[in-house]
Amino acid sequence: VTTIRLILGDQLSPGLSSLCDIDKDTDVVLMAEVMAECTYVKHHKKKIAFVLSAMRHFADELEADGVNVDYIKLKDRGNTGTLKGEAERALKRHKADKLIVTRPGEYRLQEDMESWSQDLGIDVEFRDDDRFIATLAEFNDWAQDRKELRMEYFYREMRRKTGFLMTDDGEPEGGKWNYDKDNRKSLPDKIDFPGPSQFTPDDITEEVLDLVEAEFADHFGDARPFSFAVKRHQAEHALKRFIDHALPCFGDYQDAMTNRDPHLFHSILAAYINVGLLDPHAVCAAGEKAYEAGNAPLNAVEGFIRQIIGWREFVRGVYWHEMPDYKTRNILRADRPLPDFFWTGDTRMACMAQAIGQTKQHAYAHHIQRLMVTGNFALLAGLDTDEVNDWYMCVYADAYEWVELPNTHGMALWADGGILGSKPYAASGKYIERMSDHCKGCAYNVKEQATEDACPFNALYWDFIARHEQRFDGNHRMGLVLNSLRKMDGGKLTALRKRAGNLLEDLDSL
Ligand code: FAD
Incomplete structure (x- = not known):
């Protein structure tokens, strides 16, 4: 049979x-x-x-x-x-x-x-899909009876399970579990970016590209030019290129953003891992080998491995642990329609134009762009959670709901009320200025707060904090910012909220 x-x-x-x-x-x-x-x-x-x-x-x-x-x-x-x-x-x-x-x-x-x-x-x-480091049963066991689910603790379990970057005595390599503090450097003025591996489409891919252009003309972005790996050995080549040329700087510039390059020192491997062209364990092993050979520093390799055996596994666990309710939660009652520029990239905010523009072109933006630029804007402006989730599903080559939803709904929008992250990743223009070169050429002034040409992120940030003051009260990670809000001169806050109100009324004009 x-x-x-x-x-x-x-x-x-x-x-x-x-x-x-x-x-x-x-x-x-x-x-x-x-x-x-x-x-x-x-x-x-x-x-x-x-x-x-x-x-x-x-x-x-x-x-x-x-x-x-x-x-x-x-x-x-x-x-x-x-x-x-x-x-x-x-x-x-x-x-x-x-x-x-x-x-x-x-x-x-x-x-x-x-x-x-x-x-x-x-x-x-x-x-069961056994291409992950943790089984769902293992995740559920770990999650059971915990008051809070925190990636960092789950990640340590995964380090122990895999043995990645662990000493023979069962201690984390270098004495610390996490080297994130070393991973927030800003980019020097002169630096060469390795860029992703590029592959010339063969006849099979050309036929598919014609098909996509004919059948899905109204979908986001362009099919051509197309240079993705589509065969296993090509994806392995892309992994090797990342390990040899980008991994050494992955940690240092992990959070940096620039107009100069869409990929920086990121791996651009998520699309390949998510469809199974690359195995996550083998990807981490390649990173560990580079560290052992002295070709990449610990902060880079630990950071990279944490994204895969930590974050990737953790969000999958949360997804299956919390679905189907998870998708319907909207704790902050965000319901404002998505402005058009999310689809066109046509906005005077330089950081948003870069993140959306490169997304249209490459179906790619790196994590900090997704979280602290487009995601942060959606959070501060209270954009409709379903529309934002759909947007993230539509625009990235690596988008699958099990990984997209917890990242968007949980991490970026805090619509789950803190299941995925203990506090919202809300930030003003100051963060974007510190981590990028976008503000220098921007039509808006990041130093200004409430004037007509002030960076919209500034007023939207304080308006967001003030709007949700009650909800965040008692969240110890929000204590500092709530203190600043409460100490703020009343006139200043009024001006900021007025500016935010004007912005929210006409987001399309940004
Ligand atoms: P690198 O920066 O090189 O990281 C290495 C690998 O770690 C990635 O390839 C990926 O497999 C894994 N990884 C890193 N961060 C995460 C994370 N937060 N969650 C899960 N895996 C992670 N990732 C997706 O794979 N699909 C998505 O649809 C997706 N949507 C996202 C939506 C939002 C709002 C945010 C904030 C993040 C999202 N991410 C998603 C996570 C992350 O941004 C991407 O995995 C990463 O940017 C992919 O680029 P890269 O391969 O160059 O990653």
Whole structure:
């Protein structure tokens, strides 16, 4: 009897749990490009092109290994447009009565698939996605009975579990768990940026790019020029380039922002890790090896490994621990419509124009741009949480709900009331000035507070703090800022709030 093994677009790993015991003589791997997955949000054109091309190359990789792959292209005749429809057709085509699938990363799909067994009258076997460092059961055990979930403590567990940067005595390398204090340097005037690896599209990718341009013309961004890795060995090449050329400076300039370069010393690997072209454990091991060989300093390597075995694992745990309610929480009652410039990048705020402009172009912005520029603006202006979440899902090549939602809803918007982070990442223009060169050429003046040409982040920041004063009262991490608010001259606060009111009334004019 034939078993169908369904592989999703972000499950492109040869060691996947649903593939591990495949019988190459009888089993069939089903891979399907379906409209529903391409359009449940209007993903960036580059993201769709990347995923479809990587799927097609993965199918070739499996076939070369002797696996029988049934691959359905988006425009194939009879394509029903949904994964369920394609599973049903494939079951009939192959006279199969069993389907094996590795659990999907997104709640909406998991919920949908749970009805398949009954609706299709077959046996559906779900297997855990074991491409993560922690199982969900481990996370839940850790989270159980804790008053607060804090990444830093979970991260230490993951360091112990993996042994990354641990001494033989079970102590953290260098004596400290976290070297973040060393990771806030501003960029020197003269510095060369390594840039990401770039790959020339082959015939498969060119065909996909034509398809994306024809079918998804109204989605955000441009498909071409396209230089992403779409094959495993290309992604491995991108990893090596990062380790050799960017990792040594990753820590120092991790929080820096500049008009001069969209990528700085970041890895630009999230899209590859999230679809399974790179294995997170192997990525960290490559970083650790560079440290051991003396090629990258501890603050860089610890910071990099923490992002992956700490933050990436932690947000996944929180997502599955808290869904489905998580998505509907809106503690700060943020409901203002998203201004148009989030889609056009057409704003006089230089930091926002840079973050959004490069996002349109590359489907990429680095963490501090996502958190402290676009996210911070959305938080301060009280932008509608659903619209903001959709925006983040639409615009990045690495966007998948399990990682996007906790970062946006929790970390950036604090809509979860502190499950993910103990205090909101709210900041005035001063932070952006300190960490970037954006303010120098900006139409707004970051030194001004409430004048017509003052940086909008300044008045919006104090208005946000004043608006939510009651809620933040009692949060010890907000004590300092609430003290400053309370000590502020009444006239000054009135002027700031008046300026904020004017800004909020006409965000589109910024
Ligand atoms: P680097 O800076 O080089 O970091 C190395 C790796 O660590 C990344 O590739 C990623 O796998 C991991 N990582 C770093 N920070 C985080 C984090 N906070 N959460 C989870 N993993 C992390 N990441 C996504 O993968 N998909 C998303 O949809 C996404 N949406 C985000 C939305 C907001 C509002 C914010 C603040 C962050 C979001 N992130 C998301 C996390 C992070 O910003 C990106 O992973 C990172 O910018 C990707 O670029 P990079 O590969 O160059 O990362």
